Each structure stands twice: as C-alpha cells, then as structure tokens.
Amino acid sequence: MGTVRTRFAPSPTGYLHIGGLRTALYGYLFAKKNGGKFVLRIEDTDTARYVEGSVQIIYDTMRDSGVMYDEGPDVGGNYGPYIQSERKDIYTEYAKKLVEKGGAYYCFCTPERIATLKDEEGNVRYDKHCLHLSKEEIEEKIKSGVPYVIRQNIPEKGVGSYHDLVYGDISVDYKDIEDGILIKSDGMPTYNFANVIDDHLMGITHVIRGTEYLSSTPKYNLMYDAFGWERPVYIHLPPIMKDAQHKLSKRNGDASYEDFVKKGYVKEAIINYIALLGWSPKSNVEKMSLSDLIENFSLEGISKSPSIFDETKMKWLSGEYIKEMDYDTFKSHALPFLKQSEVFGKFDTDKLLNLVKTRVQIFSEIPEKLDYLKSLSEYDVNLFVNEKQKASVSLAKEILPKISEKLSALSDFTNSALFESLVSLSADLGIKKQALLWITRIAITGKESTAGGATEIAEILGKEETLERIAFSLNLLNK
RNA sequence: GGCCCCUUGGUCAAGCGGUUAAGACACCACCCUUUCACGGUGGUAUCAUGGGUUCGAGUCCCGUAGGGGUCACCA
Numbered sequence: 001m002g003t004v005r006t007r008f009a010p011s012p013t014g015y016l017h018i019g020g021l022r023t024a025l026y027g028y029l030f031a032k033k034n035g036g037k038f039v040l041r042i043e044d045t046d047t048a049r050y051v052e053g054s055v056q057i058i059y060d061t062m063r064d065s066g067v068m069y070d071e072g073p074d075v076g077g078n079y080g081p082y083i084q085s086e087r088k089d090i091y092t093e094y095a096k097k098l099v100e101k102g103g104a105y106y107c108f109c110t111p112e113r114i115a116t117l118k119d120e121e122g123n124v125r126y127d128k129h130c131l132h133l134s135k136e137e138i139e140e141k142i143k144s145g146v147p148y149v150i151r152q153n154i155p156e157k158g159v160g161s162y163h164d165l166v167y168g169d170i171s172v173d174y175k176d177i178e179d180g181i182l183i184k185s186d187g188m189p190t191y192n193f194a195n196v197i198d199d200h201l202m203g204i205t206h207v208i209r210g211t212e213y214l215s216s217t218p219k220y221n222l223m224y225d226a227f228g229w230e231r232p233v234y235i236h237l238p239p240i241m242k243d244a245q246h247k248l249s250k251r252n253g254d255a256s257y258e259d260f261v262k263k264g265y266v267k268e269a270i271i272n273y274i275a276l277l278g279w280s281p282k283s284n285v286e287k288m289s290l291s292d293l294i295e296n297f298s299l300e301g302i303s304k305s306p307s308i309f310d311e312t313k314m315k316w317l318s319g320e321y322i323k324e325m326d327y328d329t330f331k332s333h334a335l336p337f338l339k340q341s342e343v344f345g346k347f348d349t350d351k352l353l354n355l356v357k358t359r360v361q362i363f364s365e366i367p368e369k370l371d372y373l374k375s376l377s378e379y380d381v382n383l384f385v386n387e388k389q390k391a392s393v394s395l396a397k398e399i400l401p402k403i404s405e406k407l408s409a410l411s412d413f414t415n416s417a418l419f420e421s422l423v424s425l426s427a428d429l430g431i432k433k434q435a436l437l438w439i440t441r442i443a444i445t446g447k448e449s450t451a452g453g454a455t456e457i458a459e460i461l462g463k464e465e466t467l468e469r470i471a472f473s474l475n476l477l478n479k
Numbered sequence: 480g481g482c483c484c485c486u487u488g489g490u491c492a493a494g495c496g497g498u499u500a501a502g503a504c505a506c507c508a509c510c511c512u513u514u515c516a517c518g519g520u521g522g523u524a525u526c527a528u529g530g531g532u533u534c535g536a537g538u539c540c541c542g543u544a545g546g547g548g549u550c551a552c553c554a
Contacts, residue, residue, distance in 0.1 A: 046554070049553065186552075190552070190553080191554045241547085304484075316505085323517075389514085433513080441514060450514065452513090
C-alpha cells in the first residue's frame, strides 16, 4: 500500500459537532501516525441543507483545535477541487461510465409512481422498473426532456461482505439494499455516489466515518468493484451519546467545540477528552497532547459500543491542563474571563489570578471564585464559630481589636509578612494560630470558604481595606 | 417491523479461556493544610440474562432482553 490518506468529509449544515470533530481527529491521528496525509473535503451536494457560513466554521474549528488538514478547499492540494459542488462534471462523467458498466441505470419514474410502491409499513422500495428500458427508449426520453435520476443497480442475489477494522466482518444481503439514487434529477450526486468517486479520485486509503455507514458500505463496494478500483480500508466509529438513548447533537442543544471554548475549557483538554471517548490508549496515561495522541494512537483501542459524553471528566482534564500551564499562558487565557468579574481592576490582576490558578477547572469559573472579594456586607457572625479550629464569636470579639492593632503597625503588607506577624500574635495571645487566622479570614470576607487564605486575601485587599473590613466586622459583632 | 451492530461499576474503560476483574472521572473517608482548592492515602461500586462448550468463561457458541444504526432525489 502507498501513502496513507484519510479524509474528513463534513457537510456544511451549520456547525461542527463533537462527534464530527472526533471523527476528524481520528482521521488526523491515523494519518499522522502513519506518516500520511489528512484531507478535508466539503460535501455540499445537498443544496437545500446548506447553511451560510458553516464552511468557515469547519475551517476555523479544525485550525483552532489543531486537527489540521494537509489538503482542503482553503489550503489546496493535488486532488482538488475539494468541494463537491465544484466537481459536478466529474460525477456526471463517472455516472455515465457506471451505467455503461451495468452498475447503474437511468430511471424516469415519477415521484407519484414511486409512492405507489409503499409497503404496509410505509417503506418504499424501488422495483427496478426502469432497469429494463431499451437503449432507444432511454435516449428518446432524455432527448424529450423527461426528468430522470441515475440509480445504482444492486444485484438481486448475493451477499456483500467486507472487513471493517473496528467491527470485523460485516455481511449484508443484497436483497436488503435498494437501488439507491446516485445522481439526482437536478444533476447533483448523492452522498452515496460522490463519496465513492471522490474517495477513489483523491486516493483515500482509509475511510474513517461513523457507524451509520456500516450497513450501507456493501453498496459502495459494489461501485468500487464495478469500476475495477481497489476498495479502501474501512474504519467505522461508534457514536458519542448524550445519554444511553440519545446521540450528542446540536439539535438537542448540546454543546459544540466552540461552545466549550466559550465556556472556558482548555482547548487541548477538549481534544484530549474526545480522543478518549471511544478509544483507549495502551498505557494508562490519559492526559495527552495532540502529539502524544499521534504517537499513541492505534486502531485496536477503538471500541465498538457508543460512549456517553461526560462533561465532568472533560472538566477535570481541563483543570489538569490549567494546573500545568505556566503562569503567562494561563494569564493570557484567563484574562478575558477575569475581566467579567466585578473585582477586576479593583485589585492586583496577577495576585487575583494566582489565587485562582489551582482552583478552577475551566476559565469561566474565575469570576465566581473571586466574587467574595467584591465587598464586605452584613453576614452571620456565627461564621466565626469553628470548633475544629477552636474559634468562636467571643474569641473573635476579643482578639479582632488586637489583630487590627497589630496589622496597622505593619509596614510590609505581604502575604509572608502578614502570616509571620499574625502567627507571632497568636503565640503572644496563647491561642491556636488556626483560630486566629480563621477569625481574620472571616472578618475580612464574611464567607465560610474562600479561594485563598487570610493573609493572601489581606495582601490583595491592602492595608487600608483590610483594616476597614476588620472594623466593620467588629462593629457587626458588637451590635 | 426487516437488516446491520453493540452490551464490564453512575461515566470513560483495561481485559483477548485460568487475574484478588486494571486504571481514570465522580462519590465517600482520612492525612496534609491558613478556610476552600491543590497534593497524598484508602474505600464503596461492574462482567444484562438464560442455556451450552470446556477441567475452567467477562472472554467461545446459541437463545432472550435492552440499546444504537439503517431502510430519503440527507449526509
């Protein structure tokens, strides 16, 4: 076999959903793993379903996520054009060839006649009515402008078998396959035809796509065989589910790649996670960059059964990426989200960001984690009670003035200096430092739990604000 | 409904005839700790079901149930 060539062939119907992106990713990984090429082809033969702008979304998503193609409409290549609507003449030419070879035939049946073919369950199955038209009849009808389609001629007997690298041997009886339309009456090909022609002409060696094509693949093979072309290797992928019953889809309002990016997921984590959905590496390592994925990817790890999308796990992965990010990278990603916080601009940006770096899994959690810094308003003084830390309301009343006094004398208002100072104060007072720090933190935040400890927060608030807040809390306690 | 395919904890999953049935997320507990988080340790929890085959079955075969896909001039 020559160079491995895989392709991703989405239709521009509005967005690139998670399942589609995973299909693209596997095609990309398999090609890269084998030193091959990954091709993007736009399947826009259904003009009615075309959605403006969706081709651009496909380009953007693939670029942004790193699942980048070597050949495609906007990057070129030697097998173009890569947009099916620009290949119409090619399909017409090959359709004629297939008719000559007996693999297809002209059909002039009206929709009305087709409708009479409905069985009890409402399923229509074409009866090969036009297969037996004579050459003269066909020529005459075409000449006189009778609308027609070109149908595939499926053998009436026999079984179509092939080997799928994920699902193994698949066999479908030809009697269960209908003579599907290859060329529509508007002259455009259907997926069933364009897909085969393009995959062959573009030198695609491995066809990677969803399981929805598992049982229709034998009819594609019939065409490869009729043309005398080598069949590609098939790799069908199980679907990604929203729950046990439903596929993940935008139609159900499920998030897409761009939605997750907007929600503040680390991009690498999204790709990493979807790679793991339906595929498992030989090792137990789960956090993998795109290049790690290329290195570790193998077809044997692809599962046959559908997998349910678990946003919680993706969130965890995102958090792992954030924790390992160097600060500057983190800052550049986090800043747009920090700006949505009410505390942005009121305090030192770097200090705020440092507070939050190990405490968020996705960037959008930043504002909520920092909101407590906003202002101090009336709160339940019972928050001072903490049995484990030996803190109580009365102790708070007693030591808060001393804390205030100590802090007002402090010139170096940094975390470490504050910590040292307060610890020594607790020793002087003969109380647990935990109790003193607990009371301090409650006094300056009024919150049971906060991102950051007492002295970290005090540093961010600054001396003036810290002392004001302690005074406010003291006042509250003495009410 | 016909046909094709699938079925290991709540979720992702390893396993390819002999294992105490990995690991991860989630959950719980404990430790660490300046609350929370991080980190560490431990724990709860899985082979859909009934028959075979075999000395031995999550692994092989058949049935049943459940689920997915497909049966378009959509891809």
